[in-house]
Amino acid sequence: xxxxxxxxxxxxxxxxxxxxxxSRVWLLILLAFxxxxxxxxxxxxxxxxxxLFITLIAVYGLFVTVGMxxxxxxxxxxxxxxxxxxxxxxxxxxxxxWLVVPAAALVTGCVxxxxxxxxxxxxxxxxxxxxxxxxxxxxxxxxxxxxxWLGGLVGMPVTPPSLFGLSLATPTGFYxxxxxxxxxxxxxxxxxxxxxxxxxxxxxxxxDTAAGVLGIPVTRIKIESFFAGALFAGVAGAILAYFLQxxxxxxxxxxxxxxxxxxxxxxxxxxxxxxxxGVVFITLVQEGLHxxxxxxxxxxxxxxxxxxxxxxxxxxxxxxxVALIFEPRGLAHLxxxxxxxxxxxxxxxx
Amino acid sequence: MINxxxxxxxxxxxGLVYGLxxxxxxxxxxxxxxxxxxQGEVLVFGAFMLWTFTEGAAGLGFPIPLPVALLLTLAxxxxxxxxxxxxxxxxxxxxxxxxxxxAGVALLIxxxxxxxxxxxAESRSAPVILPEGAIEIGPFLVNTRLLIGAIFTVALTQxxxxxxxxxxxGLRLAAVAEDHTTAxxxxxxxxxxxxxxxxxxxxxxxxxxxxxLSGSILSLEVAVIGFKALPVALLGGLExxxxxxxxxxxxxxxxxxxxxxxxxLTNGAASGVLPxxxxxxxLLIRPYGLFGWRKIERL
Numbered sequence: 001x002x003x004x005x006x007x008x009x010x011x012x013x014x015x016x017x018x019x020x021x022x023s024r025v026w027l028l029i030l031l032a033f034x035x036x037x038x039x040x041x042x043x044x045x046x047x048x049x050x051x052l053f054i055t056l057i058a059v060y061g062l063f064v065t066v067g068m069x070x071x072x073x074x075x076x077x078x079x080x081x082x083x084x085x086x087x088x089x090x091x092x093x094x095x096x097x098w099l100v101v102p103a104a105a106l107v108t109g110c111v112x113x114x115x116x117x118x119x120x121x122x123x124x125x126x127x128x129x130x131x132x133x134x135x136x137x138x139x140x141x142x143x144x145x146x147x148x149w150l151g152g153l154v155g156m157p158v159t160p161p162s163l164f165g166l167s168l169a170t171p172t173g174f175y176x177x178x179x180x181x182x183x184x185x186x187x188x189x190x191x192x193x194x195x196x197x198x199x200x201x202x203x204x205x206x207x208d209t210a211a212g213v214l215g216i217p218v219t220r221i222k223i224e225s226f227f228a229g230a231l232f233a234g235v236a237g238a239i240l241a242y243f244l245q246x247x248x249x250x251x252x253x254x255x256x257x258x259x260x261x262x263x264x265x266x267x268x269x270x271x272x273x274x275x276x277x278g279v280v281f282i283t284l285v286q287e288g289l290h291x292x293x294x295x296x297x298x299x300x301x302x303x304x305x306x307x308x309x310x311x312x313x314x315x316x317x318x319x320x321x322v323a324l325i326f327e328p329r330g331l332a333h334l335x336x337x338x339x340x341x342x343x344x345x346x347x348x349x350x
Numbered sequence: 351m352i353n354x355x356x357x358x359x360x361x362x363x364x365g366l367v368y369g370l371x372x373x374x375x376x377x378x379x380x381x382x383x384x385x386x387x388x389q390g391e392v393l394v395f396g397a398f399m400l401w402t403f404t405e406g407a408a409g410l411g412f413p414i415p416l417p418v419a420l421l422l423t424l425a426x427x428x429x430x431x432x433x434x435x436x437x438x439x440x441x442x443x444x445x446x447x448x449x450x451x452x453a454g455v456a457l458l459i460x461x462x463x464x465x466x467x468x469x470x471a472e473s474r475s476a477p478v479i480l481p482e483g484a485i486e487i488g489p490f491l492v493n494t495r496l497l498i499g500a501i502f503t504v505a506l507t508q509x510x511x512x513x514x515x516x517x518x519x520g521l522r523l524a525a526v527a528e529d530h531t532t533a534x535x536x537x538x539x540x541x542x543x544x545x546x547x548x549x550x551x552x553x554x555x556x557x558x559x560x561x562x563l564s565g566s567i568l569s570l571e572v573a574v575i576g577f578k579a580l581p582v583a584l585l586g587g588l589e590x591x592x593x594x595x596x597x598x599x600x601x602x603x604x605x606x607x608x609x610x611x612x613x614x615l616t617n618g619a620a621s622g623v624l625p626x627x628x629x630x631x632x633l634l635i636r637p638y639g640l641f642g643w644r645k646i647e648r649l
């Protein structure tokens with residue numbers, strides 16, 4: 001809800017994502033803050049932030065497929081993996097950085113279309129099962145291919161990125177790389193619901209029979225939603241590959257896919273703000289658990305690294321279940337209602 | 351030729367174990383319209399419970415006789431199924447397929463994490479319940495454990511089929527599988543149905559764990575069997591109890607053949623990919639499976 005005293009005199013101003021000058025100023029302050037972070041932060045924090053940005057890009061991909069189009073995709077991590085392996089292979093062949101990222105995204109998109117094709121015949125969780133097949137088949141196929149193709153069990157090294165003769169392979173470089181692409185991803189996601197394609201996705205999500213009656217090519221839109229989501233995953237995979245400098249199959253498991261989905265659900269699947277809130281919240285919870293576990297370890301308690309992983313899975317599962325049962329619209333809805341309450345204060349919110 | 355037939359027999363027996371796990375999927379779906387992705391984890395939970403009451407209790411100095419241990423495990427599974435129904439799926443009755451699917455995914459990582467927290471990640475030896483060894487029938491060797499499991503699977507299939515098609519409770523469950531809202535308006539208790547579904551599902555999964563693991567290694571990785579049984583359940587048709595073992599036979603035999611004849615050529619990938627390739631093919635060609643209900647939802 002808007003505060004009183006704000007009205008629009010043109011369609012363009014009403015259609016804006018950031019309606020008021022104040023919100024634009026806040027965004028600029030946030031961006032300036034994010035750009036300035038490397039001046040003060042150490043390499044550990046920069047690494048964590050870069051990881052957060054990469055996750056955010058992948059989750060924005062899920063937002064397009066799952067949140068906008070309503071097609072369950074439980075293979076996002078495998079798609080990120082496809083992007084990462086494509087990056088490793090292409091950068092190994094000597095392609096420059098600015099060519100590798102879009103190429104990796106395209107490769108990932110094409111692979112995802114392969115698994116979205118059953119959308120022509122099935123829907124609901126039957127479609128989700130084909131993405132599950134993609135996730136399970138991904139490591140089997142990579143491991144079975146000859147070592148010289150994609151590295152097999154060992155994995156593949158990635159040539160460090162450079163742009164205009166400037167090496168990006170420093171913590172600060174990776175940070176800006178992740179930040180840049182995350183901002184682009186967020187910008188696209190915020191604008192998507194206003195576009196023709198976004199409205200078609202939303203129509204398919206709400207009722208695909210009705211969408212078909214309205215003249216929307218439902219099957220094509222569903223496949224395109226997978227393709228679009230996988231483009232994000234491909235970009236995330238490319239940056240992740242450069243960041244890790246070495247890709248192996250074991251980084252792209254079903255569990256990572258579940259984490260991505262969990263972040264989206266906890267954040268709120270219907271709002272472009274959801275991925276940001278979800279990724280930040282889940283990362284904070286995870287880091288909190290890690291530091292608690294580390295403190296316990298130092299005090300001499302007998303817990304292993306496996307227990308920490310188990311504990312964070314349990315925490316994530318409880319977060320997802322609580323979100324599903326009590327607040328299906330996620331943190332984004334809580335945020336919006338808190339903002340509305342703040343604006344209306346001291347009057348009660350109806 | 352004898353070699354070929356031996357491969358067929360082994361594939362068929364393993365396939366029937368897949369069929370048994372697939373039945374636990376089908377039972378839950380058939381009674382509550384929930385595809386439970388966490389079925390592999392449920393199986394592992396049942397297996398760990400059995401281990402606790404046999405080897406675990408013996409290790410602590412309280413040896414429990416095997417029949418009592420089996421009964422205790424059965425009681426544990428019942429309680430476990432009811433807890434899952436009460437805490438997770440009852441609040442979600444009538445929600446969209448997406449919500450139910452995600453609850454299943456959350457359950458998967460929840461159970462995986464809990465199992466690791468309670469029992470630890472190390473692998474241990476599972477209790478020996480079915481006799482080990484092999485019997486010779488003519489020129490063929492047949493694994494006794496798998497043979498007993500296969501006979502058990504066939505008997506259980508027939509019993510469950512009768513339950514779902516002849517008994518009053520079973521028919522009510524079928525109404526719930528059709529549509530929650532319609533079932534509610536007809537006076538069928540969806541809560542009761544989901545409760546029954548989960549208790550049956552966990553018990554069948556634990557039975558599958560007994561057949562699968564008796565005398566071998568028990569670890570968290572065993573849960574992968576859940577993802578192997580999912581294509582089987584889909585091929586048989588998610589509503590068909592009798593379809594599951596048949597589809598299990600098919601997939602088991604094809605997997606055995608692929609691992610014998612195609613794996614040397616493909617670096618071991620053929621038998622691993624095969625069930626999922628079958629799954630995608632089934633979804634493309636005959637989405638309701640061999641014996642499932644034809645519904646509009648799967649166009």
